[in-house]
Amino acid sequence: MSEYINVAETFGCDVFNDAVMQARLPKKVYKELKKTMEEGKELTMEIADVIAHEMKEWAIEKGATHYSHWFQPLTGVTAEKHDAFITAPMENGKVLMSFSGKELIKGEPDASSFPSGGLRATFEARGYTAWDCTSPAFVRHDSAGGTLCIPTAFCSYTGEALDQKTPLLRSMEALNVQALRLIRLFGNTTSKKVIPSVGAEQEYFLIDRDKWLQRKDLTYTGRTLFGAMPPKGQEMDDHYLGTIRQRVSAYMKEVNEECWKLGVTAKTQHNEVAPAQHELAPIYAPANIAADQNQIMMRIMKRVATRHGMRCLLHEKPFAGLNGSGKHNNWSLTTDDGINLLEPGRNPHENIQFLLVLTCILKAVDTHADLLRESAADVGNDHRLGGQEAPPAIISVFLGEQLEDVLEQLISTGTATHSIKGRKLETGVKTLPDFMKDATDRNRTSPFAFTGNKFEFRMVGSRDSISECNVVLNTITAEVFKEACDRLEAAEDFQMGVHNLIKEYAIQHQRIVFNGNGYAAEWEAEAQRRGLPNLKSMVDAIPALTTEKAVKLFETFGVFTKAELESRAEIQYDLYAKAINIEARTMIDIATKQIIPAVIKYTTVLAQSINTVKAAGVNEVSVQTDLLKKTSKLLKNTNQAMARLAKLLEKIKELPEGEARARYCRDKIVPAMAALRQPVDELEMIVDKEMWPMPSYGDLIFEV
Numbered sequence: 001m002s003e004y005i006n007v008a009e010t011f012g013c014d015v016f017n018d019a020v021m022q023a024r025l026p027k028k029v030y031k032e033l034k035k036t037m038e039e040g041k042e043l044t045m046e047i048a049d050v051i052a053h054e055m056k057e058w059a060i061e062k063g064a065t066h067y068s069h070w071f072q073p074l075t076g077v078t079a080e081k082h083d084a085f086i087t088a089p090m091e092n093g094k095v096l097m098s099f100s101g102k103e104l105i106k107g108e109p110d111a112s113s114f115p116s117g118g119l120r121a122t123f124e125a126r127g128y129t130a131w132d133c134t135s136p137a138f139v140r141h142d143s144a145g146g147t148l149c150i151p152t153a154f155c156s157y158t159g160e161a162l163d164q165k166t167p168l169l170r171s172m173e174a175l176n177v178q179a180l181r182l183i184r185l186f187g188n189t190t191s192k193k194v195i196p197s198v199g200a201e202q203e204y205f206l207i208d209r210d211k212w213l214q215r216k217d218l219t220y221t222g223r224t225l226f227g228a229m230p231p232k233g234q235e236m237d238d239h240y241l242g243t244i245r246q247r248v249s250a251y252m253k254e255v256n257e258e259c260w261k262l263g264v265t266a267k268t269q270h271n272e273v274a275p276a277q278h279e280l281a282p283i284y285a286p287a288n289i290a291a292d293q294n295q296i297m298m299r300i301m302k303r304v305a306t307r308h309g310m311r312c313l314l315h316e317k318p319f320a321g322l323n324g325s326g327k328h329n330n331w332s333l334t335t336d337d338g339i340n341l342l343e344p345g346r347n348p349h350e351n352i353q354f355l356l357v358l359t360c361i362l363k364a365v366d367t368h369a370d371l372l373r374e375s376a377a378d379v380g381n382d383h384r385l386g387g388q389e390a391p392p393a394i395i396s397v398f399l400g401e402q403l404e405d406v407l408e409q410l411i412s413t414g415t416a417t418h419s420i421k422g423r424k425l426e427t428g429v430k431t432l433p434d435f436m437k438d439a440t441d442r443n444r445t446s447p448f449a450f451t452g453n454k455f456e457f458r459m460v461g462s463r464d465s466i467s468e469c470n471v472v473l474n475t476i477t478a479e480v481f482k483e484a485c486d487r488l489e490a491a492e493d494f495q496m497g498v499h500n501l502i503k504e505y506a507i508q509h510q511r512i513v514f515n516g517n518g519y520a521a522e523w524e525a526e527a528q529r530r531g532l533p534n535l536k537s538m539v540d541a542i543p544a545l546t547t548e549k550a551v552k553l554f555e556t557f558g559v560f561t562k563a564e565l566e567s568r569a570e571i572q573y574d575l576y577a578k579a580i581n582i583e584a585r586t587m588i589d590i591a592t593k594q595i596i597p598a599v600i601k602y603t604t605v606l607a608q609s610i611n612t613v614k615a616a617g618v619n620e621v622s623v624q625t626d627l628l629k630k631t632s633k634l635l636k637n638t639n640q641a642m643a644r645l646a647k648l649l650e651k652i653k654e655l656p657e658g659e660a661r662a663r664y665c666r667d668k669i670v671p672a673m674a675a676l677r678q679p680v681d682e683l684e685m686i687v688d689k690e691m692w693p694m695p696s697y698g699d700l701i702f703e704v
């Protein structure tokens with residue numbers, strides 16, 4: 001490991017980025033490629049061949065022996081298949097290193113082993129990967145050597161999306177079309193593109209790898225399924241932004257360096273609320289690049305941890321009773337020439353555009369709150385959302401006092417005619433404050449908060465891809481922009497039309513705005529009064545994908561077909577049921593093979609002690625006897641709870657796959673798991689620590 005690196009020099013050194021392309025590609029080819037990147041123009045094979053050749057030469061210089069189409073199927077992790085650059089041996093027995101345009105643009109992995117949620121019926125097993133030239137290729141170095149990774153989208157042969165990226169690219173395009181219409185109406189003739197910008201703050205835990213290996217629950221499921229709280233948890237708030245331990249600092253340093261080499265802008269790192277919990281945030285980038293970079297970052301975080309004798313836990317809730325981990329998805333709309341549509345402007349005119357964009361987003365989020373909630377649905381996230389640590393499962397929008405006040409003025413100032421000329425709106429708009437970020441004004445309990453010049457969607461789970469929520473944000477915003485543009489283009493008086501729209505949207509969707517405490521029980525009741533959905537679990541959230549409203553939305557903008565949505569719902573149910581099944585089986589395994597034997601040993605020791613003490617002529621053995629009774633009772637409870645869980649698990653097979661199994665798991669298995677955990681955690685509190693078969697919470701989180 002190097003002592004010192006020159007960040008400016010090493011940044012992006014393993015990336016086939018713009019600078020490399022400009023330097024290495026013939027001018028004409030470079031121009032054609034840029035056109036494709038900017039306008040989505042198709043590349044000719046001739047051009048693709050030249051790019052592929054240069055990319056290969058560059059990659060080989062960087063030590064690459066293989067190339068790989070890198071994609072994100074619906075398994076939740078990235079997938080890749082590696083091919084060496086070599087060609088068949090020539091007559092002289094040597095090989096050439098080759099890589100064609102065709103190989104760059106299109107790959108053909110067998111799709112049959114990836115989740116397709118029923119789509120498989122409509123296509124043959126084959127799928128293909130297509131180069132996403134807007135996200136740069138890179139050379140990754142690991143024990144497999146150097147691999148040229150080419151970011152791709154993954155589709156079935158009939159064009160159905162089988163991955164996270166395809167819908168994301170489609171949604172970005174849909175949003176671009178409508179957002180351009182909107183800014184043109186406001187007189188912008190120069191911007192050529194509107195891009196959703198995303199910065200995802202990643203939370204994670206770091207624990208010692210040897211201890212991790214001793215916890216079957218962590219190794220099989222990513223979270224602890226048993227574990228009593230240590231005497232000290234996170235109540236002292238002494239970890240958040242606290243001094244970073246040396247071992248962790250060394251880890252962070254290496255993570256940063258690896259990120260930087262691959263062009264990932266790792267920027268901010270700090271300790272989080274729970275002991276052993278940390279966060280890393282990059283600088284924002286176009287949504288598809290941000291999604292790719294987040295995947296790259298998560299992989300680096302895991303690999304570097306192993307090298308440092310640690311394990312990086314990306315699960316949403318590794319430890320009950322401590323904060324879980326999420327991923328804050330910061331989202332804004334930026335033009336290619338650097339204008340942020342969520343930046344309140346300097347003059348009233350710009351402010352009106354800002355207010356329209358803002359109220360359109362309010363309408364979008366209110367109309368599709370269920371979809372946005374669904375986009376963050378994940379098995380692990382069920383433990384987090386609504387748990388007094390992360391936003392509740394109810395979607396609402398936090399605007400901050402000043403903006404909420406502006407909206408209220410808009411709503412209360414009579415008709416729009418009056419409001420345009422009326423003093424109040426004029427003042428309201430003119431005095432729109434410069435929304436400089438104000439740390440004291442943060443509402444940490446809000447799932448969707450306006451933070452100065454961007455929205456921060458805080459529901460996403462730490463393991464999850466950020467694609468889903470951005471697909472939803474982009475598409476629902478495109479829908480309202482379209483409606484607004486349709487109306488404004490037809491309006492006789494544009495100014496009046498805009499004011500009417502802002503007011504209408506603000507009034508109709510005011511219910512989604514909530515600036516109070518999202519953790520409070522009153523909010524749940526209030527939200528119910530307002531008619532806002534409260535989808536508590538992943539299983540409750542999944543149906544949002546296939547409502548008539550959702551199908552219409554996604555089909556209108558070419559983001560998902562009905563079949564694709566149905567397949568995604570199917571995959572989600574399946575993932576849920578499978579994950580719960582694995583957790584339940586792991587619990588039974590640990591209880592049978594580790595906990596019960598350990599407790600029996602402990603009771604034997606107690607019984608022996610009673611006999612030995614008595615044999616020595618002392619009759620005072622009440623402590624041992626009490627403990628023995630208590631332990632034996634808990635042991636019995638454990639065994640009963642385990643038998644019950646095992647019996648319930650047996651029944652799953654009788655149910656049809658998909659929704660039925662998922663519901664059964666949530667309603668029957670999850671409570672039975674909790675019932676098994678309870679006596680075990682109680683036992684952990686009384687059994688001799690020397691005899692407890694695995695590291696405790698305290699060992700895991702305080703001894704990193």
Ligand code: ADP
Binds near residue numbers: 200201
């Ligand atoms: P905050 O303090 O509000 O959390 P930070 O400056 O720490 O804001 O940024 C948090 C994340 O938001 C970072 O990943 C950052 O790059 C990203 N971010 C900042 N501005 C924008 C923007 N306009 N659009 C999208 N993401 C942004």
Ligand code: MG
Binds near residue numbers: 201328456
């Ligand atoms: Mg933040």
